[in-house]
Amino acid sequence: MLKGFLTGILALGLGASVMAAAPAQADELAAIKKAGEMRIAMSGAYPPFNFVNDKNEVVGFDPAIGREIARRIGVEPVIVTTAWDGIIAGLLAAKYDTIVGSMSITPKRQEVIDFVGPYYRAGRAVFVPEESSIQSLDELKGKTLGVTLGETHEKWAREKGGWDIRTYKGLPELLLEVQSGRVDAIVVDNIPVRVAMQKNGAKVRQLDTPDIEGGNVAVGIAIRKGNPELKAAMQKALDDMMADGTYEKIALEWIGADIR
Template identity: 60%
Template sequence: MRLNRVFSALVVAATICLPFTAAQADDLQQVEKAGKLSVALSGAFPPFSFVDENNQAVGFDVDIGTEIAKRLKVEANIVTTAWDGIIAGLVTGRYDTIIGSMSITEERKKAVDFVGPYYRSGLAVFVKKGAAVKTVDELHGKTVGVTLGEAAEKWARDQNAFEIRTYKGLPEMLLDLGAGRVDAVVADDVPVFVAIAKSEAPVEQVKDDRMPRYDIGIAIRKGNPELAAAMQKALDEMMADGTYEAISNKWIGQDIR
Protein backbone atom coordinates (compact mmCIF):
# COMPACT_ATOMS: atom_id res chain seq x y z
CA MET A 1 0.00 0.00 0.00
CA ARG A 2 2.70 2.24 -0.57
CA LEU A 3 1.96 4.78 -2.40
CA ASN A 4 1.91 8.10 -4.37
CA ARG A 5 4.89 10.43 -3.98
CA VAL A 6 6.34 13.47 -5.70
CA PHE A 7 9.33 12.29 -7.70
CA SER A 8 12.61 13.99 -7.08
CA ALA A 9 14.87 15.40 -9.74
CA LEU A 10 17.17 12.48 -8.95
CA VAL A 11 14.69 9.95 -10.33
CA VAL A 12 14.05 11.96 -13.45
CA ALA A 13 17.76 12.53 -14.04
CA ALA A 14 18.55 8.87 -13.43
CA THR A 15 15.96 7.81 -15.99
CA ILE A 16 17.30 10.20 -18.61
CA CYS A 17 20.93 9.28 -17.99
CA LEU A 18 20.62 5.49 -18.29
CA PRO A 19 22.75 4.14 -21.13
CA PHE A 20 20.77 3.28 -24.26
CA THR A 21 21.86 -0.37 -24.18
CA ALA A 22 20.81 -0.85 -20.56
CA ALA A 23 17.47 0.78 -21.22
CA GLN A 24 16.80 -1.47 -24.25
CA ALA A 25 18.01 -4.81 -22.87
CA ASP A 26 15.48 -7.06 -21.14
CA ASP A 27 16.37 -7.72 -17.51
CA LEU A 28 15.05 -11.30 -17.51
CA GLN A 29 18.22 -12.60 -19.15
CA GLN A 30 20.35 -10.80 -16.59
CA VAL A 31 18.30 -12.24 -13.73
CA GLU A 32 18.62 -15.75 -15.15
CA LYS A 33 22.34 -15.31 -15.77
CA ALA A 34 22.93 -14.05 -12.23
CA GLY A 35 20.75 -16.79 -10.77
CA LYS A 36 19.00 -14.31 -8.49
CA LEU A 37 16.20 -11.79 -8.41
CA SER A 38 17.13 -8.74 -6.35
CA VAL A 39 13.98 -7.53 -4.56
CA ALA A 40 13.84 -4.13 -2.84
CA LEU A 41 11.51 -3.17 0.00
CA SER A 42 11.66 -0.85 2.99
CA GLY A 43 11.83 -3.40 5.81
CA ALA A 44 9.86 -0.91 7.91
CA PHE A 45 6.27 -1.67 6.92
CA PRO A 46 4.92 -4.56 9.01
CA PRO A 47 3.38 -7.00 8.27
CA PHE A 48 4.44 -6.50 4.65
CA SER A 49 8.15 -6.14 5.39
CA PHE A 50 10.07 -5.76 8.62
CA VAL A 51 13.28 -6.95 10.28
CA ASP A 52 12.81 -9.75 12.82
CA GLU A 53 14.77 -10.59 15.97
CA ASN A 54 17.32 -12.46 13.84
CA ASN A 55 17.94 -9.33 11.75
CA GLN A 56 16.23 -10.94 8.76
CA ALA A 57 13.70 -9.21 6.51
CA VAL A 58 10.37 -11.02 6.73
CA GLY A 59 6.75 -10.36 5.89
CA PHE A 60 4.11 -10.65 3.19
CA ASP A 61 6.12 -8.84 0.51
CA VAL A 62 9.25 -10.84 1.33
CA ASP A 63 7.35 -14.11 0.87
CA ILE A 64 5.74 -12.91 -2.36
CA GLY A 65 9.13 -11.88 -3.75
CA THR A 66 10.75 -15.13 -2.66
CA GLU A 67 7.99 -17.20 -4.28
CA ILE A 68 8.18 -15.26 -7.55
CA ALA A 69 11.95 -15.78 -7.65
CA LYS A 70 11.43 -19.50 -7.01
CA ARG A 71 9.04 -19.72 -9.96
CA LEU A 72 11.60 -17.92 -12.13
CA LYS A 73 14.02 -20.65 -11.01
CA VAL A 74 16.39 -18.21 -9.31
CA GLU A 75 17.17 -17.22 -5.74
CA ALA A 76 15.61 -14.18 -4.10
CA ASN A 77 18.01 -11.51 -2.86
CA ILE A 78 16.07 -9.26 -0.46
CA VAL A 79 17.35 -5.68 -0.21
CA THR A 80 16.06 -3.28 2.44
CA THR A 81 16.37 0.38 1.54
CA ALA A 82 14.88 3.75 2.43
CA TRP A 83 11.47 4.20 0.86
CA ASP A 84 12.03 7.79 -0.20
CA GLY A 85 14.81 6.72 -2.60
CA ILE A 86 13.58 3.29 -3.61
CA ILE A 87 12.50 4.15 -7.17
CA ALA A 88 15.77 5.93 -7.87
CA GLY A 89 17.58 2.78 -6.76
CA LEU A 90 15.56 0.65 -9.17
CA VAL A 91 16.04 3.02 -12.12
CA THR A 92 19.80 3.15 -11.55
CA GLY A 93 20.15 -0.63 -11.35
CA ARG A 94 20.73 -1.31 -7.64
CA TYR A 95 18.09 -4.08 -7.73
CA ASP A 96 15.79 -5.79 -10.23
CA THR A 97 12.37 -5.07 -8.79
CA ILE A 98 10.45 -3.42 -5.97
CA ILE A 99 7.99 -5.69 -4.19
CA GLY A 100 7.27 -3.29 -1.39
CA SER A 101 3.53 -2.50 -1.32
CA MET A 102 3.84 0.31 -3.85
CA SER A 103 0.65 1.81 -5.24
CA ILE A 104 0.31 2.04 -9.02
CA THR A 105 -0.03 5.68 -10.00
CA GLU A 106 0.22 7.58 -13.27
CA GLU A 107 3.14 9.53 -11.84
CA ARG A 108 5.10 6.41 -11.01
CA LYS A 109 4.33 4.90 -14.43
CA LYS A 110 6.45 7.68 -15.91
CA ALA A 111 9.53 6.19 -14.21
CA VAL A 112 8.82 2.44 -13.94
CA ASP A 113 6.58 -0.33 -15.27
CA PHE A 114 4.30 -2.41 -13.05
CA VAL A 115 3.43 -6.09 -12.78
CA GLY A 116 0.15 -6.92 -11.09
CA PRO A 117 -1.64 -5.52 -9.16
CA TYR A 118 -1.03 -8.10 -6.46
CA TYR A 119 -3.41 -6.62 -3.88
CA ARG A 120 -5.68 -3.66 -3.18
CA SER A 121 -5.49 -1.36 -0.21
CA GLY A 122 -6.61 2.04 0.91
CA LEU A 123 -5.84 4.93 3.18
CA ALA A 124 -7.54 5.29 6.53
CA VAL A 125 -7.44 7.75 9.40
CA PHE A 126 -6.81 6.42 12.91
CA VAL A 127 -7.12 8.12 16.29
CA LYS A 128 -6.52 7.13 19.88
CA LYS A 129 -9.39 5.05 21.21
CA GLY A 130 -11.88 7.21 23.06
CA ALA A 131 -10.94 10.38 21.18
CA ALA A 132 -14.57 10.76 20.12
CA VAL A 133 -13.64 11.78 16.58
CA LYS A 134 -16.48 10.84 14.25
CA THR A 135 -15.40 12.43 10.97
CA VAL A 136 -12.12 13.37 9.31
CA ASP A 137 -13.33 16.96 9.13
CA GLU A 138 -13.09 17.16 12.93
CA LEU A 139 -9.30 16.79 12.61
CA HIS A 140 -8.84 19.95 10.55
CA GLY A 141 -6.14 22.05 12.17
CA LYS A 142 -4.87 19.08 14.19
CA THR A 143 -1.49 17.33 14.00
CA VAL A 144 -1.54 14.27 11.76
CA GLY A 145 1.24 11.69 11.46
CA VAL A 146 2.20 10.14 8.13
CA THR A 147 5.05 7.99 6.84
CA LEU A 148 7.49 10.00 4.72
CA GLY A 149 7.04 9.44 0.99
CA GLU A 150 3.88 7.34 1.12
CA ALA A 151 0.49 8.09 -0.43
CA ALA A 152 -0.76 9.07 3.01
CA GLU A 153 1.66 11.99 3.11
CA LYS A 154 0.56 13.29 -0.27
CA TRP A 155 -3.13 12.89 0.59
CA ALA A 156 -2.72 14.68 3.92
CA ARG A 157 -0.79 17.56 2.37
CA ASP A 158 -3.29 17.84 -0.49
CA GLN A 159 -6.09 18.45 2.03
CA ASN A 160 -4.31 21.60 3.22
CA ALA A 161 -6.13 21.12 6.51
CA PHE A 162 -3.64 19.47 8.92
CA GLU A 163 -0.35 20.07 10.65
CA ILE A 164 1.85 17.28 9.22
CA ARG A 165 4.44 15.27 11.15
CA THR A 166 6.43 12.71 9.15
CA TYR A 167 7.84 9.36 10.30
CA LYS A 168 10.12 6.70 8.85
CA GLY A 169 7.76 3.83 9.63
CA LEU A 170 4.47 2.72 11.13
CA PRO A 171 5.62 1.49 14.58
CA GLU A 172 7.01 4.84 15.80
CA MET A 173 4.03 6.65 14.31
CA LEU A 174 1.56 4.49 16.27
CA LEU A 175 3.62 4.96 19.43
CA ASP A 176 3.34 8.72 19.10
CA LEU A 177 -0.40 8.43 18.49
CA GLY A 178 -0.81 6.40 21.67
CA ALA A 179 1.33 8.89 23.60
CA GLY A 180 -0.73 11.83 22.35
CA ARG A 181 2.10 13.45 20.38
CA VAL A 182 -0.12 13.46 17.28
CA ASP A 183 -3.90 13.70 17.11
CA ALA A 184 -4.30 11.16 14.33
CA VAL A 185 -2.36 9.15 11.78
CA VAL A 186 -3.10 8.52 8.12
CA ALA A 187 -1.83 5.19 6.82
CA ASP A 188 -2.61 2.16 4.72
CA ASP A 189 -5.41 0.31 6.44
CA VAL A 190 -4.20 -3.32 6.39
CA PRO A 191 -0.92 -2.94 8.33
CA VAL A 192 -2.62 -0.81 10.96
CA PHE A 193 -5.38 -3.39 11.40
CA VAL A 194 -2.73 -6.07 11.86
CA ALA A 195 -0.77 -3.93 14.32
CA ILE A 196 -3.90 -3.25 16.36
CA ALA A 197 -4.79 -6.95 16.46
CA LYS A 198 -1.29 -8.04 17.48
CA SER A 199 -0.57 -5.41 20.11
CA GLU A 200 -4.08 -4.50 21.23
CA ALA A 201 -3.07 -0.90 20.58
CA PRO A 202 -5.64 1.65 21.82
CA VAL A 203 -6.32 2.87 18.29
CA GLU A 204 -9.52 3.06 16.27
CA GLN A 205 -10.42 4.00 12.72
CA VAL A 206 -12.33 7.10 11.75
CA LYS A 207 -14.67 5.76 9.06
CA ASP A 208 -14.87 7.92 5.95
CA ASP A 209 -15.96 6.70 2.51
CA ARG A 210 -14.05 9.57 0.89
CA MET A 211 -10.67 8.01 1.64
CA PRO A 212 -8.83 6.78 -1.50
CA ARG A 213 -8.27 3.15 -2.45
CA TYR A 214 -5.66 1.91 -4.92
CA ASP A 215 -3.99 -1.02 -6.66
CA ILE A 216 -0.63 -2.25 -5.37
CA GLY A 217 1.92 -3.39 -7.95
CA ILE A 218 5.40 -4.79 -8.49
CA ALA A 219 7.76 -2.23 -10.03
CA ILE A 220 10.40 -3.07 -12.63
CA ARG A 221 12.54 -0.95 -14.92
CA LYS A 222 10.90 0.24 -18.12
CA GLY A 223 11.45 -1.66 -21.35
CA ASN A 224 11.49 -5.20 -19.93
CA PRO A 225 8.47 -7.03 -21.37
CA GLU A 226 9.98 -10.49 -20.93
CA LEU A 227 10.64 -9.96 -17.23
CA ALA A 228 7.19 -8.43 -16.82
CA ALA A 229 5.53 -11.42 -18.51
CA ALA A 230 7.52 -13.96 -16.51
CA MET A 231 6.74 -12.27 -13.19
CA GLN A 232 3.06 -11.86 -14.09
CA LYS A 233 2.87 -15.56 -15.00
CA ALA A 234 4.43 -16.49 -11.65
CA LEU A 235 1.99 -14.22 -9.81
CA ASP A 236 -1.03 -15.61 -11.69
CA GLU A 237 0.04 -19.17 -10.94
CA MET A 238 0.48 -18.35 -7.25
CA MET A 239 -3.04 -16.96 -7.11
CA ALA A 240 -4.48 -19.97 -8.95
CA ASP A 241 -2.82 -22.74 -6.92
CA GLY A 242 -3.45 -21.39 -3.41
CA THR A 243 0.09 -20.23 -2.64
CA TYR A 244 -0.87 -16.55 -2.62
CA GLU A 245 -3.83 -17.18 -0.33
CA ALA A 246 -1.62 -19.10 2.11
CA ILE A 247 0.93 -16.27 2.25
CA SER A 248 -1.82 -13.69 2.71
CA ASN A 249 -3.47 -15.63 5.51
CA LYS A 250 -0.11 -16.14 7.21
CA TRP A 251 0.68 -12.42 7.45
CA ILE A 252 -2.66 -10.61 7.15
CA GLY A 253 -5.21 -13.14 8.39
CA GLN A 254 -7.25 -12.90 5.19
CA ASP A 255 -6.92 -12.97 1.41
CA ILE A 256 -6.24 -9.36 0.39
CA ARG A 257 -6.16 -9.74 -3.38
Protein backbone atom coordinates (compact mmCIF):
# COMPACT_ATOMS: atom_id res chain seq x y z
CA MET A 1 0.00 0.00 0.00
CA LEU A 2 0.86 2.32 -0.85
CA LYS A 3 -2.36 3.74 0.24
CA GLY A 4 -3.66 6.52 -1.93
CA PHE A 5 -5.19 9.95 -2.00
CA LEU A 6 -7.70 11.02 -4.65
CA THR A 7 -7.13 14.43 -6.13
CA GLY A 8 -8.81 17.30 -4.33
CA ILE A 9 -10.79 17.75 -1.16
CA LEU A 10 -14.07 16.61 -2.73
CA ALA A 11 -12.46 13.36 -3.84
CA LEU A 12 -11.69 12.72 -0.19
CA GLY A 13 -15.29 13.32 0.75
CA LEU A 14 -14.17 16.33 2.79
CA GLY A 15 -17.05 18.74 2.40
CA ALA A 16 -17.77 21.73 4.59
CA SER A 17 -19.65 19.61 7.09
CA VAL A 18 -16.59 17.43 7.72
CA MET A 19 -14.28 20.41 8.08
CA ALA A 20 -16.73 21.99 10.53
CA ALA A 21 -16.68 18.79 12.56
CA ALA A 22 -12.96 19.20 13.26
CA PRO A 23 -12.43 22.69 14.75
CA ALA A 24 -9.05 23.87 15.93
CA GLN A 25 -8.37 22.74 19.49
CA ALA A 26 -5.62 22.25 22.03
CA ASP A 27 -3.02 19.56 21.42
CA GLU A 28 -4.74 16.18 21.69
CA LEU A 29 -2.01 14.27 23.55
CA ALA A 30 -3.45 15.29 26.93
CA ALA A 31 -6.96 14.28 25.87
CA ILE A 32 -5.75 10.87 24.68
CA LYS A 33 -3.95 10.29 27.97
CA LYS A 34 -7.00 11.38 29.94
CA ALA A 35 -9.20 8.98 27.97
CA GLY A 36 -6.64 6.23 28.51
CA GLU A 37 -6.87 5.01 24.94
CA MET A 38 -5.74 5.76 21.42
CA ARG A 39 -8.13 4.96 18.56
CA ILE A 40 -6.08 3.69 15.62
CA ALA A 41 -7.64 3.39 12.16
CA MET A 42 -6.79 1.15 9.19
CA SER A 43 -8.70 -0.66 6.44
CA GLY A 44 -8.21 -4.20 7.75
CA ALA A 45 -7.94 -5.33 4.13
CA TYR A 46 -4.24 -5.02 3.36
CA PRO A 47 -2.39 -8.19 4.35
CA PRO A 48 0.21 -8.64 5.72
CA PHE A 49 0.16 -5.04 6.92
CA ASN A 50 -3.36 -5.15 8.37
CA PHE A 51 -6.09 -7.76 8.03
CA VAL A 52 -8.75 -9.69 9.94
CA ASN A 53 -7.73 -13.22 10.95
CA ASP A 54 -9.94 -16.29 11.42
CA LYS A 55 -10.58 -15.23 15.03
CA ASN A 56 -12.01 -11.90 13.81
CA GLU A 57 -8.96 -10.07 15.19
CA VAL A 58 -7.25 -7.23 13.33
CA VAL A 59 -3.61 -8.27 13.05
CA GLY A 60 -0.51 -7.53 10.99
CA PHE A 61 2.41 -5.13 10.87
CA ASP A 62 0.34 -1.93 11.17
CA PRO A 63 -1.71 -2.88 14.24
CA ALA A 64 1.43 -4.22 15.92
CA ILE A 65 3.21 -0.90 15.33
CA GLY A 66 0.16 1.11 16.41
CA ARG A 67 -0.35 -0.91 19.58
CA GLU A 68 3.30 -0.54 20.55
CA ILE A 69 3.21 3.24 20.03
CA ALA A 70 0.07 3.50 22.19
CA ARG A 71 1.68 1.36 24.90
CA ARG A 72 4.79 3.56 24.97
CA ILE A 73 2.65 6.67 25.28
CA GLY A 74 0.90 5.01 28.21
CA VAL A 75 -2.57 4.31 26.82
CA GLU A 76 -4.56 1.35 25.52
CA PRO A 77 -4.77 0.87 21.75
CA VAL A 78 -8.22 0.54 20.15
CA ILE A 79 -8.12 -0.67 16.54
CA VAL A 80 -10.79 0.72 14.21
CA THR A 81 -11.37 -0.61 10.69
CA THR A 82 -12.95 1.60 8.05
CA ALA A 83 -13.15 1.93 4.27
CA TRP A 84 -9.94 3.32 2.82
CA ASP A 85 -11.56 5.87 0.50
CA GLY A 86 -13.05 7.74 3.48
CA ILE A 87 -10.34 7.19 6.07
CA ILE A 88 -8.90 10.72 6.03
CA ALA A 89 -12.37 12.23 6.28
CA GLY A 90 -12.93 10.07 9.37
CA LEU A 91 -9.69 11.32 10.92
CA LEU A 92 -10.65 14.96 10.34
CA ALA A 93 -14.08 14.26 11.83
CA ALA A 94 -12.34 12.92 14.99
CA LYS A 95 -13.73 9.40 14.63
CA TYR A 96 -10.27 8.16 15.63
CA ASP A 97 -6.98 9.65 16.75
CA THR A 98 -4.56 8.36 14.13
CA ILE A 99 -4.24 6.25 11.00
CA VAL A 100 -1.62 3.51 11.10
CA GLY A 101 -2.64 1.90 7.85
CA SER A 102 0.24 1.99 5.35
CA MET A 103 -0.55 5.48 4.07
CA SER A 104 1.95 7.00 1.67
CA ILE A 105 3.10 10.53 2.45
CA THR A 106 2.10 12.89 -0.38
CA PRO A 107 2.08 16.70 -0.69
CA LYS A 108 -1.69 16.65 -1.22
CA ARG A 109 -2.26 14.75 2.01
CA GLN A 110 0.14 17.02 3.89
CA GLU A 111 -2.14 19.93 3.07
CA VAL A 112 -4.80 18.53 5.41
CA ILE A 113 -3.04 16.15 7.85
CA ASP A 114 0.34 15.69 9.54
CA PHE A 115 2.53 12.60 9.48
CA VAL A 116 4.67 10.80 12.02
CA GLY A 117 7.51 8.79 10.49
CA PRO A 118 7.99 7.53 7.87
CA TYR A 119 7.84 4.08 9.39
CA TYR A 120 8.65 2.14 6.23
CA ARG A 121 9.25 2.56 2.51
CA ALA A 122 7.65 0.68 -0.35
CA GLY A 123 6.84 1.21 -4.00
CA ARG A 124 4.31 0.93 -6.80
CA ALA A 125 4.41 -2.27 -8.83
CA VAL A 126 2.37 -3.92 -11.57
CA PHE A 127 1.57 -7.64 -11.36
CA VAL A 128 0.08 -9.91 -14.02
CA PRO A 129 -1.01 -13.57 -13.91
CA GLU A 130 1.97 -15.89 -13.77
CA GLU A 131 1.19 -17.34 -17.22
CA SER A 132 0.48 -13.96 -18.89
CA SER A 133 2.44 -13.06 -22.02
CA ILE A 134 2.45 -9.36 -21.04
CA GLN A 135 5.97 -8.05 -20.39
CA SER A 136 5.64 -4.25 -20.24
CA LEU A 137 3.30 -1.39 -19.40
CA ASP A 138 2.92 -0.62 -23.11
CA GLU A 139 1.43 -4.08 -23.65
CA LEU A 140 -1.29 -3.27 -21.09
CA LYS A 141 -2.77 -0.57 -23.32
CA GLY A 142 -6.44 -1.41 -23.92
CA LYS A 143 -6.36 -4.08 -21.19
CA THR A 144 -8.17 -4.14 -17.83
CA LEU A 145 -6.34 -2.91 -14.75
CA GLY A 146 -7.39 -3.57 -11.14
CA VAL A 147 -6.70 -1.06 -8.35
CA THR A 148 -7.88 -0.41 -4.80
CA LEU A 149 -10.45 2.38 -4.58
CA GLY A 150 -8.90 5.56 -3.17
CA GLU A 151 -5.24 4.55 -3.38
CA THR A 152 -2.61 6.67 -5.10
CA HIS A 153 -2.34 3.78 -7.55
CA GLU A 154 -5.88 4.49 -8.75
CA LYS A 155 -5.00 8.17 -9.27
CA TRP A 156 -1.84 7.19 -11.18
CA ALA A 157 -3.72 4.71 -13.39
CA ARG A 158 -6.43 7.23 -14.26
CA GLU A 159 -3.94 10.01 -15.05
CA LYS A 160 -1.81 7.72 -17.21
CA GLY A 161 -4.83 6.31 -19.05
CA GLY A 162 -4.98 3.91 -21.96
CA TRP A 163 -6.66 1.00 -20.13
CA ASP A 164 -9.94 0.08 -18.49
CA ILE A 165 -9.92 0.44 -14.70
CA ARG A 166 -11.80 -1.63 -12.14
CA THR A 167 -11.74 -0.69 -8.45
CA TYR A 168 -11.80 -3.04 -5.46
CA LYS A 169 -11.82 -2.84 -1.66
CA GLY A 170 -8.37 -4.23 -1.05
CA LEU A 171 -5.53 -6.58 -1.88
CA PRO A 172 -7.27 -9.93 -1.28
CA GLU A 173 -9.87 -9.09 -3.94
CA LEU A 174 -7.23 -7.81 -6.34
CA LEU A 175 -5.21 -11.03 -6.09
CA LEU A 176 -8.30 -13.15 -6.69
CA GLU A 177 -9.28 -11.07 -9.71
CA VAL A 178 -5.88 -11.12 -11.41
CA GLN A 179 -5.25 -14.83 -10.75
CA SER A 180 -8.69 -15.70 -12.15
CA GLY A 181 -8.07 -13.61 -15.27
CA ARG A 182 -10.92 -11.18 -14.62
CA VAL A 183 -8.38 -8.34 -14.85
CA ASP A 184 -5.20 -8.38 -16.90
CA ALA A 185 -3.03 -6.72 -14.24
CA ILE A 186 -3.14 -5.06 -10.84
CA VAL A 187 -1.31 -1.96 -9.60
CA VAL A 188 -0.34 -2.31 -5.96
CA ASP A 189 2.45 -1.92 -3.43
CA ASN A 190 5.22 -4.41 -4.04
CA ILE A 191 5.83 -5.67 -0.49
CA PRO A 192 2.45 -7.27 0.36
CA VAL A 193 2.21 -9.04 -2.99
CA ARG A 194 5.73 -10.43 -2.66
CA VAL A 195 4.77 -11.73 0.79
CA ALA A 196 1.62 -13.31 -0.68
CA MET A 197 3.74 -14.98 -3.36
CA GLN A 198 6.10 -16.41 -0.74
CA LYS A 199 3.59 -17.41 1.93
CA ASN A 200 0.43 -18.24 -0.02
CA GLY A 201 1.80 -19.19 -3.42
CA ALA A 202 0.04 -16.36 -5.25
CA LYS A 203 0.37 -17.10 -8.97
CA VAL A 204 1.38 -13.66 -10.18
CA ARG A 205 4.46 -12.12 -11.78
CA GLN A 206 5.82 -8.59 -11.36
CA LEU A 207 6.46 -6.58 -14.51
CA ASP A 208 9.83 -4.88 -14.91
CA THR A 209 8.97 -1.17 -14.49
CA PRO A 210 12.18 0.51 -13.23
CA ASP A 211 11.03 4.03 -14.06
CA ILE A 212 7.46 3.82 -12.76
CA GLU A 213 6.28 6.85 -10.78
CA GLY A 214 5.95 6.06 -7.07
CA GLY A 215 8.48 3.25 -7.12
CA ASN A 216 10.03 4.33 -3.80
CA VAL A 217 7.56 5.95 -1.41
CA ALA A 218 7.71 6.93 2.27
CA VAL A 219 4.85 5.60 4.39
CA GLY A 220 3.71 7.48 7.48
CA ILE A 221 1.31 7.60 10.42
CA ALA A 222 -1.42 10.22 10.02
CA ILE A 223 -2.68 12.58 12.72
CA ARG A 224 -4.72 15.77 12.66
CA LYS A 225 -2.85 19.05 12.22
CA GLY A 226 -2.13 21.29 15.20
CA ASN A 227 -0.83 18.55 17.49
CA PRO A 228 2.93 19.08 17.95
CA GLU A 229 3.02 17.38 21.36
CA LEU A 230 1.16 14.31 20.10
CA LYS A 231 3.37 14.18 17.01
CA ALA A 232 6.55 14.44 19.10
CA ALA A 233 5.39 11.73 21.55
CA MET A 234 4.47 9.34 18.73
CA GLN A 235 7.71 10.04 16.86
CA LYS A 236 9.75 9.37 20.00
CA ALA A 237 7.91 6.09 20.55
CA LEU A 238 8.60 5.08 16.94
CA ASP A 239 12.27 6.14 17.12
CA ASP A 240 12.75 4.22 20.37
CA MET A 241 11.19 1.11 18.81
CA MET A 242 13.61 1.32 15.92
CA ALA A 243 16.56 1.82 18.27
CA ASP A 244 15.83 -0.99 20.72
CA GLY A 245 15.02 -3.74 18.21
CA THR A 246 11.24 -3.84 18.71
CA TYR A 247 10.51 -2.51 15.22
CA GLU A 248 12.76 -5.09 13.58
CA LYS A 249 11.11 -7.89 15.56
CA ILE A 250 7.64 -6.79 14.43
CA ALA A 251 8.78 -6.40 10.81
CA LEU A 252 10.38 -9.85 10.73
CA GLU A 253 7.26 -11.43 12.22
CA TRP A 254 4.80 -9.96 9.72
CA ILE A 255 6.84 -9.05 6.63
CA GLY A 256 9.88 -11.28 6.84
CA ALA A 257 12.32 -8.39 6.50
CA ASP A 258 13.32 -5.08 8.07
CA ILE A 259 11.53 -2.57 5.81
CA ARG A 260 12.76 0.74 7.23
